[in-house]
Structures are given as structure tokens and as C-alpha cells.
Amino acid sequence: MEQEKTNILTLCDHCGDTCYKQSVTLGDKLFCCQGCKSVYQILNDNNLCTYYDLNAHPGITQNRTIRKDKFAFLDNLEIARKLIQFSNDKQTHVTFYLPQIHCSSCLWLLENIRKIHRGIISSRVNFTQKEVFLIFDPSSINLREVVELLTRIGYEPHLSLEEVTQAQVRQIDRTRWYKIGLTGFCFANIMMMSFPEYFSGGEVLEPIIKKTLTTIIVILSIPVITYGASEFFASAWAGLKNKHLNIDAPIALALVITFGRSLYEIFTGTGPGYLDSMSGIVFFMLLGRWLQDRTYQTISFDRDFRSFFPIAVNVLKDNDVLSIPVDQVKPNDIIQIHHGELIPADAILSKGNAEIDYSFVTGESLPVTVDKGEIIYAGGKQTAGLIDLVVIKGVSQSYLTNLWNKESINAETTTSYSFIDTLSKYFTYIVLTIGAIAGGYWFWQGQPQLMWNALTTILIVACPCALLLSANFTKGNILRILSLNKFYLKSANVIESLTKINTIVFDKTGTLTQNNKMKVRYEGRTLSLETKTQIASLLVHSNHPLSKAVLQYLETPASITPDSFRIIENKGIEGWIEEHYFKIGSPSFTDQSDTNRKESTVVVKMDNLVLGVFYVTNAYRIGIFDLFKSLKPNYHLALISGDNPAEELTLREKMGTESELLFEQSPHEKLAYIQYLKENKKANVLMIGDGLNDAGALKESHVGLAVCDDDNNFTPAADGIIHASKVSVLHQILNYIHSGQKIILFTFGISIIYNIIGLYFAVQGTLSPIIAAILMPSSSISIILITYGLSEWMAKKYQLK
């Protein structure tokens, strides 16, 4: 027992993973696998061990083997050219996306990579983009060797079909920074230039100074309205063209009227205008937009199958193996797929042992054996050795990739009317009515001058900028707090869509269950430690997930070398160990009747005597059943799984009788089910899934959430990404998002109080610039503070902080 405890506490010096089984040692260092050890050796040989001083266990686990010519396709000039940004005979520039980058050790190592190979001239990491920009000397190292070097030290570049089919240059948009900088500059200086006027009451000033000040103010206000505020005009115009009055329309109107009236006042000498308030409003609104739109640059929300598929595939032609870009693979080509590789196109097995892991395509949790002559669908992953396949359909025409050819999946979902747009519409109508009444009153009184005055100032006050500010700042802060909880949304609009959800559809494999954790149950004779060790020593040679699950369950070191053993792919393992003949595997392999079709079973036979049976099922994520319990009263729940209905009873009990449970669903059926919910049930659907098989359903639903196990994982296109460990707090997250809506309404209420004060002056035609200059910043800043405070408080309430 003690032995086991120390085993669990031993962490790999490279990656920090627990060292199971026999660990690998080198000097006083301990590693979980050969891969980690070899990375350490490379770094040690090159004096790069600062890597380990900067952070504890900075490495990424290397417990997988990389095939020798995995990157042979990079020797293909056509492919290489698509990756290389610039090249002459002295220098080649290339940028790689390395999803493994996660800490300052990564940064340090990658920027010192030239110490490992002199051919690399320089390297620079962009941490937020998880990219490394490399300059190397093509005469001493080629692209393939650079990629292999990165892979050897644990940073395998992500090279996918997407990278080569899309334009390489990813331009970073910096206009918002320019806008905020320029508007802030103009706002601060206009404010300062306006002070003398306010403090002197507008009379004591020398005419020359007054003239100079107003000239500077007018000059400074021009870039604010033409450049800083341009996006509000553009958005308002776009809205009007679609016959939709969005919140930017009244804002644009207010800005134009404020600007026009201020210019009129200044040029006629009747007053100083409201240019300071105007530029202040633009500045705060830009800040709010920035906070709301700060996107997660490292996370891509728009992945389709291309980011999962390899760039190149080995094609057999006249007894030669050629690397060919995947999109050039044609029907009847013969392709070679190695262990652990993805099948890029629908094909027929012609040679070799195929064990295909379809978890990505169908959600089935265990690999499937495919016989010669049968079709293997694109997206499956080969888990046995080398196979030859005859392609029957091109990459983009395959069964899985067909999902993306459907109209509905590519159609942009029509933007629904945002609730702040609706709110601003009513707000504008009300203020316009007040304006008409006040204007009419002054006209009736025979003071047309005051009528124009009242009308324009009311329109200035009518600017729903406070509403926009409270919405932007609240959503921005909610996004930030959610991201602290590893819940990343594509944009702030998703927050609003989430508040309308009434139906939640779950995927099973990988979403409700843990991908790499199995629950094992044993029935049979009690196993002695000796027998356990013998079983473990035999199972350690099998790579089948069931063997691994049983091995982990046994928690016994595999310390004996079997005298002989034989693995029958996807069936079991048999062998002699310490004078005993063992047969471990599926019921058919061990000549038992397969009575239990709902669980995967592993039968153990010793000397032709059945010792017992291991039942293996997927382990559910912790807290999932509590989540169902708390979601049930408010949402309609459903489950669509590609897996077999083995778990139906458990799930039925936990999810309630009203929930729909569908099993053995194809990716297309999943998509169709969401469509059915939307059209026939008029439901607002939230879909939570993880694999490419859910991609259609994720895209079709109102909000699609992709589950990822670790931050490096690739997820299909979705509106949001949720970390697997946080699926269980989904209910709190949804509640928090609902409270965000209330915060916006509340702060809007406060802004209305400011508006009423402003209107009080405005209807009398006496809204002086100084009152505007006090009201504007105080309303903006107090709204920012209140929305921040409330959203933090709510986050604490729902235990998200």
C-alpha cells in the first residue's frame, strides 16, 4: 500500500505528470516516459536547463511516439512554400502555431532554440497568439528539420489543412487603439481648454484668448467626430439600410446634433458649445466597446474540419510513397495511414489491420475493427499499425466533411434584435415626444429661438449612450469573469443569446463522460496480489483502451516479464507467465457467452478457468448529476449521443422522464434533431458537445458550446468554449449571465435619473455647457463603477470568483 502511495506522489521532472508503472530515471531526475527523458537530455546537452528553473515541471508530456517520417511531407516544395512567409538563400522566415505554449519557460526555451541548432538565426514568441516566428538559414537546416527539432523538444507545431488553405497573414486590428488614443487626447485637451470659459462665467476672458481657445477646441473636435465616432455612424447606417433601428442610430443622431449645434453656437458667438461633453461621450463609449470586444486571440472559435485534418498524406504510386497535399487526393488513390493518424477521406481498407477510433466522428467510445473491403470514414483515427486504403471520395466530399457543405451550417445566423436595441428604441421615442411637446410649448409661447434651443438640447440629452455604456461595461466584465472560470465566449452577443435559452442538449461521450477515464467494476473471485501482478504484467503489453483501463484499476506494478504472449488485435491477449496460462479479453475470445451487451467486458481466464470479469464503462464527470438536478426545473434537457444505449437507464434516471434521450445518432441526425427542436418546438437551444460529430449541431443551435479537456485541445466551431472541469458549474454560469441582464437594466435606470436632470434643464432651454460637462462624466463614471461593482458582487454570489 505504501509503495502505491509513493508511486502516486512521484511527479515527472519534465512534465509534472504522475509517474505510473516503472518510471524512467536519469541521474537524480525522474521521468514518466522516455519522451520526457529525451527532451531533458536535449536541453541538458545544450545548457538549456534554465527551462526547469523558471517554472516547476514546465514540460508537456511526451508519452507518445512520433513516427520517423511524420514530417516527410515538408520536403514537398509545394507544401513548404505555403508555410514559408519569406525565403532567399540566406534566410527563411516562418511562423508556427504551437498550442503547447503555456508558461514563461516555453517562452524562454523557444527564444533560445538557436543554441540547439546553429542554423536557426532567431526566434520570437508571441505569447497571446501562441506563435513562434523563426528565421533560419536554409543552407544548414531545412523546414522539415526545424519542425522535427521543435517536435523533439516537445513543441510540435500545429500543421493542418487550414493553415495552407487560408491566407497566411493574420493581420492584427489596431484601429481601436488608435481611436481610443486619439479621442482620449482630444477629449482631455478640449476639457482643459473649456475650463477658463466655465470658471470665468464666459465674460472676463480676453477676446483673443477666447478666440484661440475655441479655434483649438473646434480643430480638436473634428477628428473625434470623423475618426473616433466613425464606427457608430457606420453601424447606424448599416442598421438603417436593413430597416432596423439599432442603438447606434440615436447615438449617431445625438452626436451629429451636438456637433452641429456646438459649431453654430461657436461661430455665432452665442455660446461655447458642447464639444467637450461630446468627445467625452465618444471616448467612454470607445472604452466600453474595447472592454466588451477584447477577444481571446489564442482561442479560435471558427474551426472546421480543416484544422483537424493533416496537410499531407502518403500516397502509393508505382511502388513509390509520395507526400501529397490532402486536398489533392483523388478517388482511387491508394493512401498509407500510420498509427495515430487521421483518415482524411472516405476509403476502403485494402491492406493491414484497421482499428479505427471513431470517437471524433460518431462519439463511440471504443475503437472499431474494420475488415478488408469495408469503408473507413474520414475523421476516424487509426489505432493499430500501418494500413493501405483506396480512396473513394475526395476530402471535401466525404461523409463527415459533407456536414460543412450544407447550406444551413454556413449561413450566418440572422442577428436577432438585441434587447438594448429595443430598449433604446422606446427610450428614443419617449425623448422625441418630450422634445416635440417642449418645442411646441415654446413655439406656442412665441419664442421660436427657445424652441430650437430646447429641441436640440433634448436631442443631445436623448443620446442613449449611458445605456450603451452600461451594456458594454457589464458584458465586458461578465466575459472577463467567465474567462477566469475557463468559459470563453466568442462575442458579447452570446451572453444575450444565453439568457434566452430554454432547452439544453448534451452530447454524451467526452461531454458528460471523461475522455480518458474509465470506470471499472470487477466481479468474480478475489484476486491475490500475485495474480494481480501477473495480469498487470500481461496487460501492460496491450495498447487497447480496455486493457489500459483495467491496468489502471488494478493499481499493481507490472513487474514480471511474461515467458511468451500473443496479442490478437481488438480481441485480447494470451500468454504464459510464471507457469500459468492466461487468456484475457473479450467474451468471444475467452469462449464465454456475451450476455452483457451494455458494458464493455474483459474476461480473465487462468489455466482455462474463468477467474472473473471486469466491466468497463465511461466515468461521468464529477458533478454532472448534480448539474442535471439543478437544471431540470428551469430547462428542458435532452441528450444526443453517437454511442450505444448502454447508459440509457442511468441517464434516464438522472435527467428525468421528460428529457429526450437519443442514441446511435449520426452527425447528420444530430444536426437534424437541433433543426427539429428549433422549428417544431420553437425552442431556444443550447448544445454542448465536443467532437467533430457535434460540429453540425453546435453550429445549428442558438448557442453551441464546445467542451475541451485542456487548453491545447482543438474544438469544433462554436459560440463558446467551456473547460471540461467547468461543465458541472454550468447552472451557476447561466444564473450569473441572467443576473447580468438585470445589472444592465438597473444601471440603465440610474442613467435615466441623470437624463431626467438633464431634461429638466433642456425643456427650459437652459442646458448650459457647464451643466452638460458635469452631468456627462459623472453619469458615465458612476455607471462604469456601479456595473463593475454589481457584476463582481454577483460573481461572488454565484461562486464564480
Place this chain on the structure above:
Amino acid sequence: MDGKEISIEMSAIIILLIVSIGIAGGFLLAFFWSVRDGQFDDDYSPSRRMLFEDEKKNEESKE
């Protein structure tokens, strides 16, 4: 006499105004420069990069 003095003071204020706008404008340009240079693109690596010791220092400290 009086009026002339005031106008001299006033013109000084005008000059100061222009100077102050000029200085502020200089900072604005510096900001634009830094944005253009990509300083706002990645807010993690530069702050860590400066903490890494140089190679030579590293060897000295080991000895």
C-alpha cells in the same frame, strides 16, 4: 500702457497653450508609435522576456 501689458501676458498664454498641445501631441505620437510597433499585441512575453538573464550573466552566476 495697461492694455499693452495685458496683451503681452495674453500672448504668453497663447504660446503656452500651443506648447502644451504640442507636448501632449508628442505623447500621442509616441503612443501611436508604440501601437504600430506591436506593443499592445502581446501583453505577456515582453514583461517576462526582460526578466530572463542574459547568457553570460548566467554562466558567471553558476561559477
